[in-house]
Amino acid sequence: MSELIVTEIFYSIQGESSHAGLPCxxxxxxxxxxxxxxxxxxxxxxxxxxMSIDAILETLSSYKTNLVEITGGExxxxxxxxxxxxxxxxxxxxxxxxxxxxxxxxxxxxxVCIIMDIKCPGSKMHEKMMWSNLEHIKSSDEIKFVIAxxxxxxxxxxxxxxxxxxxxxRLLLSPAWGLVSPQNLSEWLLECGVKARLNLQLHKYxxxxxxxxx
Ligand code: SF4
Numbered sequence: 001m002s003e004l005i006v007t008e009i010f011y012s013i014q015g016e017s018s019h020a021g022l023p024c025x026x027x028x029x030x031x032x033x034x035x036x037x038x039x040x041x042x043x044x045x046x047x048x049x050x051m052s053i054d055a056i057l058e059t060l061s062s063y064k065t066n067l068v069e070i071t072g073g074e075x076x077x078x079x080x081x082x083x084x085x086x087x088x089x090x091x092x093x094x095x096x097x098x099x100x101x102x103x104x105x106x107x108x109x110x111x112v113c114i115i116m117d118i119k120c121p122g123s124k125m126h127e128k129m130m131w132s133n134l135e136h137i138k139s140s141d142e143i144k145f146v147i148a149x150x151x152x153x154x155x156x157x158x159x160x161x162x163x164x165x166x167x168x169x170r171l172l173l174s175p176a177w178g179l180v181s182p183q184n185l186s187e188w189l190l191e192c193g194v195k196a197r198l199n200l201q202l203h204k205y206x207x208x209x210x211x212x213x214x
């Protein structure tokens with residue numbers, strides 16, 4: 001039986017991406033090969049409990065939404081995240097996956113909306129990026145840069161231009177909580193005019209920055 005190690009499953013308001021504001025169920029898988037300097041989910045690195053795909057589906061069925069996000073940790077670090085996504089698509093869910101960019105997205109189901117980070121230097125994980133993932137990004141996917149400084153912002157704009165990302169998918173620029181203010185990032189974005197969306201973590205404004213399970 002296919003099993004995954006799960007940190008938490010919960011129902012909340014989607015805080016990020018172009019789906020922000022929508023009711024959404026979340027499956028947070030355990031484990032991550034990265035260690036971003038500003039990571040806000042270190043509690044997902046270890047522990048968790050083993051759950052079958054059927055048990056995960058059963059839990060999700062109690063929530064009043066057909067929008068599900070698989071997140072982590074790094075969900076693609078568990079190979080059974082692929083059959084989980086396929087089972088969710090078969091059940092009629094709209095599926096999002098949040099991935100850090102270091103694991104291959106090549107085998108993710110075509111109907112899944114991939115939200116992939118490109119880690120900036122401020123994360124200290126930018127050298128772990130699997131750049132070949134850009135070959136598999138669809139126009140319905142989203143690429144997110146978490147910006148921890150003005151240097152990160154300039155680096156992100158350079159990558160956006162270099163890889164012609166504006167014409168490939170939706171782009172998200174997110175201020176690293178406590179390191180860059182939404183106002184500063186907004187001003188940089190307006191000034192440079194790159195076609196990207198300011199991505200605030202809505203759930204932190206609603207429930208505070210440290211609350212788990214939202
Ligand atoms: S990829 Fe995500 S979960 Fe992993 S260390 Fe970075 S921010 Fe944390």
